[in-house]
Amino acid sequence: KDFGESNRPRIDEFYLWLNGELESRDFIAGDDYSIADIVALTAIDFGRMIGVDIPESCTVVWAWHARVSARPSAQA
Template sequence: MFLAEKNIEHENIQIDLTKGEQMSDAFRKINPGCTVPALVTEDGVTLTENAGIAAYLEALYPEVPLLGTTPMEKAQIATWNWRCEMGGLMSAAEALRNSSPAMKDRALPGPKNIPQIPELAERGLMKLGWFFKTLDRQLSANKYVAGDSYSVADITATVVVDFGRWVKVTPQEDQTALLEWHGRMKARPSYKA
């Protein structure tokens, strides 16, 4: 979605996580950490973390700014993106990775097999519900997650809401600001990216 918002042309190679393609020898040559995404730059450097990829692309392609332009915007976007990652994505991942039979011994991403802890799945579900309440409050006072402008925090939060469906945690009917915002995000061309 970040690349689509900036209209950056790129080759997109899908890695099928359900088939374990991230564990293949071919992918380990790209990212020994066996995680996605991975961005191979024109210089041959591989970036493997969302924050680093976003910072790199924002520096190369400053228009449309997705990490903010003023010091305060940058701080607010970084804060809310971190909250979306920690409060939202990590909670959903904790629930999914510790409950899905398909992820037995894959409770954490990466090259090592890690056993599931069912209690962490329960905690993840609870935390994700709390996060949706926090996000609804934030969006009740703001057009976008981090303020008045669309940003990487909106991208991350959109992924959280969509990912939540995998663990059967969705925004509640009374979380109207969150539901309205998510409808606007789904209408963006980058949503289909």
């Protein structure tokens, strides 16, 4: 738990970086949904489950998360 808490500032940095990357495209690795989106979605959902949420200021990440979470494959 201590290791996780000590890395919380890095998580915020990651979300800010991802927010900037997603401002110019719909998906993490380019124009199409890819394994990068799948891995990020599962990591973000796990983080949310353990209390590490997407910062409210990262509105582009929230929009991406909603979009990829609505895909039929994410519902399985």
